[in-house]
Amino acid sequence: MNTTATTTAMRIDYASTLSGQTKTFILAGVLLGLFLAALDQTIVATALPAIIADLRGIDLLAWVSTGYLLASTAMVPIYGRLSDFYGRRAVLLFGIVVFLAGSALCGVAATMMQLVGFRVLQGIGAAALTSTAFAVPADLYPPAERARYQGLFGAVFALASVIGPYVGGLLTDQISWRWVFYVNVPLGAIAVLFILARMPALASGLRAAIDWTGTALLILATVPLLLGLTLDKSLYPWSSSLIIGLFLLAAVSTTGFILVERRAPAPIIPLDLFRNRTFTVVVLASLLTGAAFFGAIVFISLFMVNVVGVSATAAGTTLMPLTMGVVAGAFTSSMIVQRLGRYKVPMLVGYVISIIGFLLLSAMDASVTRSGVTWRMIVLGLGLGPTMPLLTLVVQNAVSYDRVGAVTAARQFFMQIGSAVGIAVFGVVLTGALTSEFRSRVGPQLAQLPPEVRAQLDLEQLRSGQGGRSAGLLAQMDLQSPLRRATREAFAKSVTRVYRYAVFLAAASLLVILALPEVPLRTTNLPRAGPPVAAE
DSSP: OOOOOEEOSOOOOHHHHSOHHHHHHHHHHHHHHHHHHHHHHHHTGGGHHHHHHHHOOGGGHHHHHHHHHHHHHHHHHHHHHHHHHHOHHHHHHHHHHHHHHHHHHHHTOOSHHHHHHHHHHHHHHHHHHHHHHTTHHHHHSOHHHHHHHHHHHHHHHHHHHHHHHHHHHHHHHHTOTTHHHHTHHHHHHHHHHHHHHHOOOOOOSEEOOOOHHHHHHHHHHHHHHHHHHHSOTTTSOTTSHHHHHHHHHHHHHHHHHHHHHTTOSSOSSOGGGGGSHHHHHHHHHHHHHHHHHHHHHTTHHHHIIIIIOOOHHHHHTTHHHHHHHHHHHHHHHHHHHHHHSOOHHHHHHHHHHHHHHHHHHHTOOTTOOHHHHHHHHHHHHHHHTTHHHHHHHHHHHTSOGGGHHHHHHHHHHHHHHHHHHHHHHHHHHHHHHHHHHIIIIIHHHHHTSOHHHHTTOOHHHHHHTOOSHHHHHHHHSOTTSHHHHHHHHHHHHHHHHHHHHHHHHHHHHHHHHHTOOOOOOOSSSSOOSSSOGGGO
16 A cells, blocks of 8 residues: 655645735746647647658658657656646746757757657657646645636637647748747747746645656556557558557556556555545546547548538638637636536536537538538537536545646546547547448449549548549549449448447446536645545
8 A cells, every 4th residue: 555755845835825916927837838738739730741741751650640649648647746746847847848849859850750759759748738737726726716717728729729720831831841840949938937937836745756667667558558549550450469469568567557556655646546436537537538529529520521522721620619619618617616616517517518519410411511510519519618627626626735736647648548549449430330331332333433434433542531533533523423422421421420439428428427526626725624535
Protein backbone atom coordinates (compact mmCIF):
# COMPACT_ATOMS: atom_id res chain seq x y z
CA MET A 1 0.00 0.00 0.00
CA ASN A 2 1.20 3.50 -0.79
CA THR A 3 2.77 5.59 1.92
CA THR A 4 2.07 9.28 2.17
CA ALA A 5 4.57 11.75 0.79
CA THR A 6 6.43 13.75 3.42
CA THR A 7 5.38 17.34 4.01
CA THR A 8 8.42 19.64 3.89
CA ALA A 9 6.79 23.00 3.16
CA MET A 10 3.81 24.95 4.37
CA ARG A 11 0.65 24.50 2.33
CA ILE A 12 -0.38 27.88 0.89
CA ASP A 13 -4.04 28.56 0.13
CA TYR A 14 -3.49 30.53 -3.07
CA ALA A 15 -7.24 30.94 -3.61
CA SER A 16 -7.51 33.18 -0.55
CA THR A 17 -4.09 34.86 -0.59
CA LEU A 18 -3.76 35.97 -4.22
CA SER A 19 -5.53 39.11 -5.41
CA GLY A 20 -8.14 38.98 -8.14
CA GLN A 21 -5.86 40.92 -10.49
CA THR A 22 -2.99 38.48 -9.95
CA LYS A 23 -5.29 35.51 -10.56
CA THR A 24 -6.47 37.07 -13.83
CA PHE A 25 -2.88 37.68 -14.89
CA ILE A 26 -1.89 34.09 -14.10
CA LEU A 27 -4.94 32.69 -15.87
CA ALA A 28 -4.14 34.76 -18.98
CA GLY A 29 -0.63 33.32 -19.15
CA VAL A 30 -1.88 29.76 -18.66
CA LEU A 31 -4.59 30.17 -21.32
CA LEU A 32 -2.03 31.55 -23.75
CA GLY A 33 0.19 28.52 -23.13
CA LEU A 34 -2.77 26.21 -23.63
CA PHE A 35 -3.64 28.08 -26.83
CA LEU A 36 -0.16 27.23 -28.15
CA ALA A 37 -0.77 23.50 -27.72
CA ALA A 38 -4.31 23.67 -29.10
CA LEU A 39 -3.30 25.78 -32.11
CA ASP A 40 -0.51 23.38 -32.99
CA GLN A 41 -3.03 20.56 -33.44
CA THR A 42 -4.97 22.49 -36.11
CA ILE A 43 -2.43 24.72 -37.82
CA VAL A 44 -0.02 21.98 -38.88
CA ALA A 45 -2.59 19.94 -40.83
CA THR A 46 -2.99 22.64 -43.48
CA ALA A 47 0.76 22.73 -44.10
CA LEU A 48 1.21 18.97 -44.66
CA PRO A 49 0.93 19.08 -48.49
CA ALA A 50 3.62 21.76 -48.66
CA ILE A 51 5.79 19.85 -46.19
CA ILE A 52 5.58 16.71 -48.32
CA ALA A 53 6.40 18.66 -51.48
CA ASP A 54 9.50 20.14 -49.79
CA LEU A 55 10.83 17.30 -47.63
CA ARG A 56 9.46 14.30 -49.54
CA GLY A 57 9.11 11.20 -47.32
CA ILE A 58 5.36 10.73 -47.77
CA ASP A 59 5.66 7.31 -46.10
CA LEU A 60 6.36 9.17 -42.83
CA LEU A 61 3.48 11.64 -43.24
CA ALA A 62 1.25 9.97 -40.63
CA TRP A 63 4.06 10.14 -38.07
CA VAL A 64 4.02 13.94 -38.11
CA SER A 65 0.78 13.65 -36.13
CA THR A 66 1.29 10.21 -34.57
CA GLY A 67 4.63 11.08 -32.98
CA TYR A 68 3.12 14.16 -31.36
CA LEU A 69 0.13 12.12 -30.11
CA LEU A 70 2.26 9.36 -28.60
CA ALA A 71 4.48 11.77 -26.69
CA SER A 72 1.73 14.09 -25.47
CA THR A 73 -0.54 11.27 -24.26
CA ALA A 74 2.13 9.21 -22.50
CA MET A 75 3.55 12.19 -20.59
CA VAL A 76 0.27 13.76 -19.36
CA PRO A 77 -0.14 11.77 -16.09
CA ILE A 78 3.57 12.08 -15.34
CA TYR A 79 3.52 15.88 -15.52
CA GLY A 80 0.27 15.97 -13.57
CA ARG A 81 1.82 14.19 -10.60
CA LEU A 82 5.08 16.15 -10.81
CA SER A 83 3.11 19.41 -10.67
CA ASP A 84 1.59 18.29 -7.36
CA PHE A 85 5.03 17.88 -5.81
CA TYR A 86 7.13 20.56 -7.50
CA GLY A 87 4.52 23.15 -8.36
CA ARG A 88 2.52 24.05 -11.46
CA ARG A 89 4.81 26.97 -12.32
CA ALA A 90 7.98 24.89 -12.74
CA VAL A 91 6.27 22.22 -14.85
CA LEU A 92 4.45 24.79 -16.99
CA LEU A 93 7.61 26.76 -17.71
CA PHE A 94 9.48 23.56 -18.54
CA GLY A 95 6.70 22.52 -20.91
CA ILE A 96 6.67 25.87 -22.73
CA VAL A 97 10.45 25.88 -23.15
CA VAL A 98 10.48 22.31 -24.51
CA PHE A 99 7.51 23.05 -26.77
CA LEU A 100 9.16 26.18 -28.17
CA ALA A 101 12.44 24.35 -28.70
CA GLY A 102 10.57 21.64 -30.58
CA SER A 103 8.73 24.28 -32.64
CA ALA A 104 11.92 26.08 -33.63
CA LEU A 105 13.59 22.80 -34.58
CA CYS A 106 10.54 21.73 -36.63
CA GLY A 107 10.91 24.98 -38.56
CA VAL A 108 14.51 24.17 -39.56
CA ALA A 109 13.95 20.44 -40.21
CA ALA A 110 15.79 19.32 -43.36
CA THR A 111 14.26 15.84 -43.64
CA MET A 112 10.94 14.21 -42.80
CA MET A 113 12.65 12.02 -40.20
CA GLN A 114 13.98 15.12 -38.44
CA LEU A 115 10.53 16.70 -38.50
CA VAL A 116 8.97 13.60 -36.91
CA GLY A 117 11.61 13.60 -34.16
CA PHE A 118 11.10 17.29 -33.43
CA ARG A 119 7.31 16.78 -33.38
CA VAL A 120 7.85 14.18 -30.64
CA LEU A 121 9.80 16.83 -28.70
CA GLN A 122 6.89 19.23 -29.22
CA GLY A 123 4.50 16.60 -27.86
CA ILE A 124 6.62 16.15 -24.74
CA GLY A 125 6.34 19.88 -24.08
CA ALA A 126 2.65 20.08 -24.99
CA ALA A 127 1.76 17.41 -22.41
CA ALA A 128 3.10 19.68 -19.66
CA LEU A 129 1.11 22.61 -21.04
CA THR A 130 -2.23 20.82 -21.16
CA SER A 131 -2.01 18.74 -17.98
CA THR A 132 -0.86 21.71 -15.89
CA ALA A 133 -3.20 24.28 -17.45
CA PHE A 134 -6.33 22.36 -16.44
CA ALA A 135 -5.05 22.09 -12.86
CA VAL A 136 -4.17 25.78 -12.37
CA PRO A 137 -7.81 26.94 -11.84
CA ALA A 138 -7.92 24.50 -8.91
CA ASP A 139 -5.03 26.44 -7.36
CA LEU A 140 -6.61 29.84 -7.91
CA TYR A 141 -10.29 29.25 -7.09
CA PRO A 142 -12.25 26.94 -4.78
CA PRO A 143 -14.62 24.49 -6.52
CA ALA A 144 -17.70 26.58 -5.78
CA GLU A 145 -16.19 29.50 -7.76
CA ARG A 146 -14.25 27.47 -10.31
CA ALA A 147 -17.11 26.51 -12.62
CA ARG A 148 -17.35 29.97 -14.21
CA TYR A 149 -13.75 29.73 -15.41
CA GLN A 150 -13.95 26.21 -16.86
CA GLY A 151 -15.66 27.46 -20.03
CA LEU A 152 -12.62 29.59 -20.87
CA PHE A 153 -10.61 26.47 -21.59
CA GLY A 154 -13.18 25.23 -24.08
CA ALA A 155 -13.13 28.67 -25.70
CA VAL A 156 -9.37 28.40 -26.19
CA PHE A 157 -9.73 25.13 -28.09
CA ALA A 158 -12.62 26.59 -30.08
CA LEU A 159 -10.58 29.64 -31.07
CA ALA A 160 -7.63 27.44 -32.07
CA SER A 161 -9.84 25.18 -34.20
CA VAL A 162 -11.40 28.17 -35.97
CA ILE A 163 -8.31 30.25 -36.75
CA GLY A 164 -5.74 27.43 -36.97
CA PRO A 165 -6.58 26.21 -40.49
CA TYR A 166 -6.78 29.77 -41.85
CA VAL A 167 -3.54 30.94 -40.23
CA GLY A 168 -1.80 27.75 -41.31
CA GLY A 169 -2.97 28.17 -44.89
CA LEU A 170 -2.06 31.87 -44.95
CA LEU A 171 1.46 31.32 -43.59
CA THR A 172 2.08 28.36 -45.88
CA ASP A 173 0.86 30.14 -49.02
CA GLN A 174 2.31 33.60 -48.34
CA ILE A 175 5.59 32.82 -46.56
CA SER A 176 6.55 29.18 -45.93
CA TRP A 177 5.23 26.09 -44.15
CA ARG A 178 8.07 26.55 -41.67
CA TRP A 179 6.27 29.56 -40.20
CA VAL A 180 3.42 27.38 -38.88
CA PHE A 181 6.06 26.31 -36.33
CA TYR A 182 7.93 29.61 -35.96
CA VAL A 183 4.69 31.43 -35.06
CA ASN A 184 4.68 29.57 -31.73
CA VAL A 185 7.87 31.27 -30.57
CA PRO A 186 6.61 34.86 -30.00
CA LEU A 187 3.34 33.60 -28.49
CA GLY A 188 5.26 31.29 -26.17
CA ALA A 189 7.61 34.10 -25.14
CA ILE A 190 4.62 36.23 -24.11
CA ALA A 191 3.20 33.34 -22.08
CA VAL A 192 6.55 32.90 -20.31
CA LEU A 193 6.62 36.60 -19.40
CA PHE A 194 3.11 36.39 -17.92
CA ILE A 195 4.05 33.35 -15.84
CA LEU A 196 7.40 34.69 -14.63
CA ALA A 197 5.86 38.04 -13.71
CA ARG A 198 3.05 36.92 -11.43
CA MET A 199 2.67 33.14 -11.00
CA PRO A 200 3.86 31.73 -7.67
CA ALA A 201 5.03 28.12 -7.33
CA LEU A 202 1.45 26.76 -6.98
CA ALA A 203 2.75 23.72 -5.11
CA SER A 204 0.88 21.49 -2.69
CA GLY A 205 3.57 21.72 -0.01
CA LEU A 206 4.47 18.04 -0.41
CA ARG A 207 7.76 16.62 -1.60
CA ALA A 208 8.55 13.12 -2.81
CA ALA A 209 11.10 11.26 -4.90
CA ILE A 210 10.20 10.80 -8.55
CA ASP A 211 8.77 7.36 -9.28
CA TRP A 212 11.17 6.56 -12.14
CA THR A 213 10.16 2.90 -12.41
CA GLY A 214 6.47 3.74 -12.59
CA THR A 215 7.22 6.49 -15.12
CA ALA A 216 9.12 4.10 -17.41
CA LEU A 217 6.44 1.41 -17.17
CA LEU A 218 3.65 3.90 -17.89
CA ILE A 219 5.44 5.03 -21.06
CA LEU A 220 6.05 1.38 -22.03
CA ALA A 221 2.35 0.67 -21.52
CA THR A 222 1.00 3.73 -23.33
CA VAL A 223 3.23 4.08 -26.39
CA PRO A 224 2.90 0.47 -27.67
CA LEU A 225 -0.88 0.59 -27.07
CA LEU A 226 -1.25 3.79 -29.09
CA LEU A 227 1.10 2.48 -31.79
CA GLY A 228 -0.93 -0.71 -32.11
CA LEU A 229 -4.12 1.31 -32.43
CA THR A 230 -2.88 3.97 -34.85
CA LEU A 231 -0.52 2.17 -37.27
CA ASP A 232 -1.89 1.82 -40.80
CA LYS A 233 -3.80 -1.47 -40.80
CA SER A 234 -3.41 -1.84 -44.57
CA LEU A 235 0.32 -2.24 -43.89
CA TYR A 236 0.09 -3.82 -40.44
CA PRO A 237 -3.18 -5.82 -40.06
CA TRP A 238 -4.65 -6.46 -36.62
CA SER A 239 -3.45 -10.07 -36.83
CA SER A 240 0.15 -9.15 -37.75
CA SER A 241 2.95 -10.14 -35.40
CA LEU A 242 3.92 -6.47 -34.92
CA ILE A 243 0.47 -5.35 -33.74
CA ILE A 244 0.01 -8.39 -31.52
CA GLY A 245 3.50 -7.86 -30.08
CA LEU A 246 2.78 -4.21 -29.32
CA PHE A 247 -0.45 -5.10 -27.50
CA LEU A 248 1.34 -7.83 -25.52
CA LEU A 249 4.09 -5.39 -24.51
CA ALA A 250 1.42 -2.88 -23.45
CA ALA A 251 -0.38 -5.54 -21.39
CA VAL A 252 2.80 -6.75 -19.67
CA SER A 253 3.92 -3.18 -18.96
CA THR A 254 0.48 -2.27 -17.57
CA THR A 255 0.64 -5.27 -15.22
CA GLY A 256 4.11 -4.24 -14.09
CA PHE A 257 2.96 -0.64 -13.65
CA ILE A 258 0.10 -1.69 -11.37
CA LEU A 259 2.42 -3.87 -9.25
CA VAL A 260 4.99 -1.09 -8.90
CA GLU A 261 2.42 1.63 -8.15
CA ARG A 262 0.94 -0.44 -5.31
CA ARG A 263 4.25 -0.11 -3.43
CA ALA A 264 5.61 3.22 -4.64
CA PRO A 265 5.80 5.97 -1.96
CA ALA A 266 4.66 8.61 -4.49
CA PRO A 267 3.00 6.81 -7.43
CA ILE A 268 2.37 8.54 -10.76
CA ILE A 269 -1.28 7.45 -10.63
CA PRO A 270 -2.17 6.63 -7.00
CA LEU A 271 -4.16 3.40 -7.25
CA ASP A 272 -6.06 4.09 -4.05
CA LEU A 273 -7.87 6.83 -6.01
CA PHE A 274 -9.91 4.08 -7.62
CA ARG A 275 -11.53 3.49 -4.22
CA ASN A 276 -12.98 6.97 -4.62
CA ARG A 277 -16.29 6.45 -6.42
CA THR A 278 -16.23 9.91 -7.99
CA PHE A 279 -12.76 9.34 -9.49
CA THR A 280 -13.68 5.91 -10.85
CA VAL A 281 -16.91 7.19 -12.42
CA VAL A 282 -15.11 10.15 -14.01
CA VAL A 283 -12.39 7.89 -15.44
CA LEU A 284 -14.95 5.54 -17.00
CA ALA A 285 -17.01 8.44 -18.34
CA SER A 286 -13.86 10.04 -19.80
CA LEU A 287 -12.93 6.82 -21.60
CA LEU A 288 -16.40 6.43 -23.10
CA THR A 289 -16.80 10.12 -23.94
CA GLY A 290 -13.40 10.26 -25.62
CA ALA A 291 -14.23 7.19 -27.71
CA ALA A 292 -17.65 8.52 -28.74
CA PHE A 293 -16.66 12.15 -29.37
CA PHE A 294 -13.26 11.96 -31.05
CA GLY A 295 -13.87 8.57 -32.62
CA ALA A 296 -17.00 9.78 -34.39
CA ILE A 297 -16.22 13.36 -35.46
CA VAL A 298 -12.99 12.35 -37.18
CA PHE A 299 -15.09 10.86 -40.01
CA ILE A 300 -17.33 13.87 -40.63
CA SER A 301 -14.97 15.28 -43.28
CA LEU A 302 -15.18 11.97 -45.15
CA PHE A 303 -18.97 12.31 -45.14
CA MET A 304 -18.91 15.92 -46.30
CA VAL A 305 -16.56 15.28 -49.23
CA ASN A 306 -18.04 12.01 -50.48
CA VAL A 307 -21.73 12.47 -49.67
CA VAL A 308 -22.47 16.20 -49.57
CA GLY A 309 -19.89 16.87 -52.28
CA VAL A 310 -17.98 19.83 -50.80
CA SER A 311 -14.26 20.46 -51.17
CA ALA A 312 -11.76 19.21 -48.61
CA THR A 313 -11.23 22.80 -47.40
CA ALA A 314 -14.96 23.36 -46.94
CA ALA A 315 -15.26 20.01 -45.17
CA GLY A 316 -12.72 21.18 -42.60
CA THR A 317 -14.94 24.10 -41.65
CA THR A 318 -17.77 21.68 -40.75
CA LEU A 319 -16.22 21.23 -37.31
CA MET A 320 -16.58 24.94 -36.55
CA PRO A 321 -20.32 24.74 -35.72
CA LEU A 322 -19.58 21.73 -33.52
CA THR A 323 -16.88 23.70 -31.71
CA MET A 324 -19.16 26.70 -31.26
CA GLY A 325 -21.82 24.38 -29.84
CA VAL A 326 -19.26 22.89 -27.43
CA VAL A 327 -18.27 26.35 -26.21
CA ALA A 328 -21.92 27.45 -25.79
CA GLY A 329 -22.75 24.24 -23.92
CA ALA A 330 -19.69 24.58 -21.70
CA PHE A 331 -20.39 28.21 -20.76
CA THR A 332 -24.09 27.62 -20.16
CA SER A 333 -23.58 24.55 -17.97
CA SER A 334 -20.76 26.28 -16.05
CA MET A 335 -23.01 29.22 -15.25
CA ILE A 336 -25.78 26.86 -14.08
CA VAL A 337 -23.38 24.97 -11.82
CA GLN A 338 -21.97 28.23 -10.51
CA ARG A 339 -25.46 29.44 -9.64
CA LEU A 340 -26.93 26.21 -8.22
CA GLY A 341 -23.81 24.60 -6.77
CA ARG A 342 -24.89 21.24 -8.26
CA TYR A 343 -23.31 19.51 -11.23
CA LYS A 344 -24.97 16.14 -11.79
CA VAL A 345 -28.17 17.30 -13.51
CA PRO A 346 -26.37 19.58 -16.02
CA MET A 347 -24.05 16.69 -16.88
CA LEU A 348 -26.95 14.27 -17.36
CA VAL A 349 -28.77 16.80 -19.56
CA GLY A 350 -25.60 17.24 -21.60
CA TYR A 351 -25.27 13.51 -22.22
CA VAL A 352 -28.96 13.25 -23.18
CA ILE A 353 -28.50 16.05 -25.75
CA SER A 354 -25.34 14.39 -27.09
CA ILE A 355 -27.25 11.13 -27.56
CA ILE A 356 -29.88 13.06 -29.51
CA GLY A 357 -27.09 14.65 -31.58
CA PHE A 358 -25.56 11.29 -32.45
CA LEU A 359 -29.02 9.91 -33.29
CA LEU A 360 -29.63 12.83 -35.65
CA LEU A 361 -26.26 12.23 -37.33
CA SER A 362 -26.96 8.51 -37.64
CA ALA A 363 -30.23 9.29 -39.46
CA MET A 364 -28.54 11.24 -42.29
CA ASP A 365 -28.72 9.87 -45.82
CA ALA A 366 -27.31 10.77 -49.21
CA SER A 367 -29.82 13.61 -49.65
CA VAL A 368 -28.62 15.63 -46.66
CA THR A 369 -27.36 19.15 -47.33
CA ARG A 370 -24.45 21.04 -45.81
CA SER A 371 -26.81 23.04 -43.61
CA GLY A 372 -28.45 19.79 -42.53
CA VAL A 373 -25.12 18.49 -41.28
CA THR A 374 -24.29 21.84 -39.65
CA TRP A 375 -27.34 22.08 -37.37
CA ARG A 376 -26.90 18.45 -36.31
CA MET A 377 -23.29 19.18 -35.36
CA ILE A 378 -24.43 22.16 -33.30
CA VAL A 379 -26.84 19.94 -31.35
CA LEU A 380 -24.05 17.44 -30.69
CA GLY A 381 -21.73 20.24 -29.57
CA LEU A 382 -24.29 21.63 -27.13
CA GLY A 383 -24.54 18.18 -25.55
CA LEU A 384 -20.82 17.50 -25.38
CA GLY A 385 -20.00 21.01 -24.11
CA PRO A 386 -20.79 20.35 -20.42
CA THR A 387 -18.97 17.02 -20.23
CA MET A 388 -15.25 17.82 -20.27
CA PRO A 389 -15.12 20.94 -18.05
CA LEU A 390 -17.57 19.50 -15.53
CA LEU A 391 -15.78 16.14 -15.39
CA THR A 392 -12.62 18.08 -14.50
CA LEU A 393 -14.40 20.17 -11.87
CA VAL A 394 -16.05 17.12 -10.30
CA VAL A 395 -12.90 15.05 -9.99
CA GLN A 396 -10.90 17.99 -8.57
CA ASN A 397 -13.62 18.59 -5.98
CA ALA A 398 -13.46 14.96 -4.85
CA VAL A 399 -9.81 14.80 -3.74
CA SER A 400 -7.41 16.62 -1.47
CA TYR A 401 -5.41 19.52 -2.91
CA ASP A 402 -2.13 17.57 -3.05
CA ARG A 403 -3.70 15.22 -5.65
CA VAL A 404 -5.39 17.77 -7.91
CA GLY A 405 -2.66 17.54 -10.56
CA ALA A 406 -2.75 13.73 -10.57
CA VAL A 407 -6.54 13.42 -10.96
CA THR A 408 -6.77 16.23 -13.53
CA ALA A 409 -4.09 14.62 -15.67
CA ALA A 410 -5.65 11.16 -15.20
CA ARG A 411 -8.98 12.43 -16.53
CA GLN A 412 -7.25 13.91 -19.56
CA PHE A 413 -5.09 10.79 -20.06
CA PHE A 414 -8.01 8.36 -20.04
CA MET A 415 -10.03 10.58 -22.39
CA GLN A 416 -7.13 10.62 -24.87
CA ILE A 417 -6.76 6.83 -24.57
CA GLY A 418 -10.51 6.52 -25.16
CA SER A 419 -10.28 8.70 -28.27
CA ALA A 420 -7.47 6.55 -29.71
CA VAL A 421 -9.44 3.36 -29.06
CA GLY A 422 -12.59 4.93 -30.50
CA ILE A 423 -10.86 6.04 -33.70
CA ALA A 424 -9.35 2.58 -34.15
CA VAL A 425 -12.59 0.69 -33.50
CA PHE A 426 -14.73 3.04 -35.58
CA GLY A 427 -12.14 2.77 -38.35
CA VAL A 428 -12.67 -1.00 -38.40
CA VAL A 429 -16.45 -0.48 -38.46
CA LEU A 430 -16.18 2.03 -41.31
CA THR A 431 -13.83 -0.14 -43.38
CA GLY A 432 -16.06 -3.19 -43.05
CA ALA A 433 -19.20 -1.21 -43.87
CA LEU A 434 -17.62 0.45 -46.91
CA THR A 435 -16.42 -2.89 -48.26
CA SER A 436 -19.91 -4.37 -47.93
CA GLU A 437 -21.75 -1.31 -49.29
CA PHE A 438 -19.45 -0.88 -52.28
CA ARG A 439 -19.76 -4.55 -53.14
CA SER A 440 -23.57 -4.40 -53.10
CA ARG A 441 -24.16 -0.86 -54.45
CA VAL A 442 -21.21 0.37 -56.50
CA GLY A 443 -19.99 -2.90 -58.00
CA PRO A 444 -23.19 -3.54 -60.06
CA GLN A 445 -23.13 0.07 -61.34
CA LEU A 446 -19.51 -0.26 -62.47
CA ALA A 447 -20.36 -3.46 -64.31
CA GLN A 448 -22.92 -1.60 -66.42
CA LEU A 449 -20.44 1.02 -67.68
CA PRO A 450 -18.74 0.76 -71.08
CA PRO A 451 -15.42 -1.13 -70.89
CA GLU A 452 -13.34 1.97 -71.79
CA VAL A 453 -14.92 3.95 -68.90
CA ARG A 454 -14.73 1.04 -66.47
CA ALA A 455 -11.02 0.69 -67.21
CA GLN A 456 -10.43 4.22 -65.91
CA LEU A 457 -12.20 3.64 -62.59
CA ASP A 458 -10.64 1.82 -59.66
CA LEU A 459 -13.16 0.50 -57.11
CA GLU A 460 -10.56 0.40 -54.34
CA GLN A 461 -9.59 4.01 -54.98
CA LEU A 462 -13.23 5.08 -54.87
CA ARG A 463 -13.78 3.18 -51.62
CA SER A 464 -10.76 4.84 -49.97
CA GLY A 465 -12.42 8.24 -50.32
CA GLN A 466 -9.11 9.75 -51.39
CA GLY A 467 -8.22 11.73 -54.49
CA GLY A 468 -6.78 10.29 -57.65
CA ARG A 469 -7.98 9.70 -61.19
CA SER A 470 -11.03 7.66 -60.20
CA ALA A 471 -12.28 10.27 -57.73
CA GLY A 472 -11.70 13.02 -60.29
CA LEU A 473 -13.72 11.20 -62.94
CA LEU A 474 -16.48 10.51 -60.45
CA ALA A 475 -16.64 14.19 -59.45
CA GLN A 476 -17.20 15.15 -63.10
CA MET A 477 -20.33 13.00 -63.27
CA ASP A 478 -23.79 14.37 -62.60
CA LEU A 479 -24.88 14.06 -58.95
CA GLN A 480 -27.81 11.89 -60.03
CA SER A 481 -25.78 9.56 -62.26
CA PRO A 482 -26.28 5.95 -61.06
CA LEU A 483 -22.61 5.40 -60.19
CA ARG A 484 -22.17 8.65 -58.29
CA ARG A 485 -25.49 8.20 -56.47
CA ALA A 486 -24.50 4.65 -55.48
CA THR A 487 -21.13 5.90 -54.21
CA ARG A 488 -22.74 8.65 -52.15
CA GLU A 489 -25.24 6.18 -50.66
CA ALA A 490 -22.44 3.73 -49.81
CA PHE A 491 -20.51 6.41 -47.91
CA ALA A 492 -23.66 7.72 -46.22
CA LYS A 493 -24.65 4.25 -44.98
CA SER A 494 -21.12 3.48 -43.78
CA VAL A 495 -20.36 6.72 -41.93
CA THR A 496 -23.78 6.85 -40.26
CA ARG A 497 -23.19 3.32 -38.98
CA VAL A 498 -20.29 4.79 -37.00
CA TYR A 499 -22.67 7.32 -35.45
CA ARG A 500 -25.07 4.53 -34.47
CA TYR A 501 -22.26 2.91 -32.48
CA ALA A 502 -21.44 6.32 -30.97
CA VAL A 503 -25.04 6.48 -29.69
CA PHE A 504 -24.39 3.38 -27.58
CA LEU A 505 -21.15 4.82 -26.20
CA ALA A 506 -22.89 8.07 -25.28
CA ALA A 507 -25.71 6.10 -23.64
CA ALA A 508 -23.16 4.06 -21.68
CA SER A 509 -21.57 7.33 -20.52
CA LEU A 510 -24.99 8.51 -19.35
CA LEU A 511 -25.49 5.32 -17.32
CA VAL A 512 -22.05 5.73 -15.77
CA ILE A 513 -22.79 9.34 -14.76
CA LEU A 514 -25.98 8.15 -13.01
CA ALA A 515 -23.64 6.50 -10.49
CA LEU A 516 -21.80 9.77 -9.85
CA PRO A 517 -22.24 11.00 -6.27
CA GLU A 518 -23.31 14.64 -5.82
CA VAL A 519 -20.52 15.88 -3.51
CA PRO A 520 -21.13 19.50 -2.40
CA LEU A 521 -18.71 21.91 -4.07
CA ARG A 522 -16.15 23.14 -1.57
CA THR A 523 -16.04 26.86 -0.84
CA THR A 524 -12.35 26.71 0.11
CA ASN A 525 -9.24 24.85 -1.01
CA LEU A 526 -8.38 24.02 2.60
CA PRO A 527 -8.76 20.36 3.67
CA ARG A 528 -12.24 19.11 4.46
CA ALA A 529 -13.16 18.38 8.02
CA GLY A 530 -13.90 14.76 8.79
CA PRO A 531 -13.01 11.63 6.76
CA PRO A 532 -11.02 12.18 3.55
CA VAL A 533 -13.04 12.24 0.37
CA ALA A 534 -10.68 9.72 -1.21
CA ALA A 535 -12.20 7.05 1.01
CA GLU A 536 -15.78 7.74 -0.06
